Amino acid sequence: MGLFSKIKEVFSKKEEIKEEIDNKDIIVSEEEKEEVIETDKYVEGLSKSRDNFVSKLSILGIKYTKISDDFYDELEEILITADIGVNTVMDFVDRLKKRVREEHIEDFEYLKEVIVDELFMIYVGDEILSSKLNIIDGETNVVLFVGVNGVGKTTSIAKIAYNLKKSGKKVMLIAGDTFRAGAVTQLDEWAKRIGVDFFGDDRKDPSAVIYDGLNKAKEEKYDVVLVDTAGRLQNKANLMKELEKMNRVINEIVPNNPIETLLVIDATTGQNGISQAKSFKEITNITGIVLTKLDGTAKGGIVLAIKELVDIPVKFVGLGEKETDLIPFDIEKYIYGLFKEF
């Protein structure tokens, strides 16, 4: 049995028990319940992508009785329009052709299995990827959120803060977006809404705000400090300087802790989001990606393009607008959410 069949088997069971949990017919552990809920979010949030590109893939199996060059051409086109990225798709098709040749594959049902396995391998390769935030217990940990305008930085901070608070962490939000009018108030409102602390004022230098906020957080033994930043990339050199300064200030206060820098990108912007990731990677040390608005795109293949072209782990995905809709990225749930009907 292939990887895909195994994933399908595991997660379709989780979907089945969701109803029983909802009806209170069975009692499961909190952890298991969380797994079931998250699986459901992937299934819901990826429905547009599933309806679009996965259904197109299924039609290929009806259209072609034999695996021919035309079949591969169409397959390529479908994957490219799903935002997987041209080079990634080319490599993928080459590997697929090789396997078809070597394993004498003729049956489309089996080919489906191979297609999903190989897509899965684009992400996983032979690495061990972690979507966990790099957080040390007993320390004041800093997570910086960077990204261009409107991608969802501030809402992602709120959503992640909500989750951290739920898991018992003492959380502070720092308003490092001193550029956009209203940004400080917006973050303050989020903090109140989810019940975490806030630090911010009307100074224009984000590093000065971070300096004071982080010192307070360290004195008062906060576990995690989430820092909002301004979303402008008009001037790369300035942004680089600004981020360097922020990092210096943070290193001065908590010298032994790693700084988690999450780049937020909007999945609906497709290849544009990929270019943003490449640019940010050049100017600062990005440790993870938050991919928002996956629920709003029919081109969910972007996760695979990020892996291949940017090679930074996706740590969270946004599958809706609620606080509970930003969840840790899990490649198996993602594959299931995309291909469950394939």
Ligand SMILES: Nc1nc2c(ncn2[C@@H]2O[C@H](COP(=O)(O)OP(=O)(O)OP(=O)(O)O)[C@@H](O)[C@H]2O)c(=O)[nH]1
């Ligand atoms: N559907 C959906 N909407 C989202 C998601 N994440 C964020 N949004 C919406 O995107 C919009 C912009 O979000 P913000 O958090 O303000 O973005 P930002 O990056 O902080 O923007 P600036 O501060 O202007 O740079 C808001 O209307 C959010 O509700 C998501 O995962 N799914």
Ligand SMILES: [Mg+2]
């Ligand atoms: Mg913002």
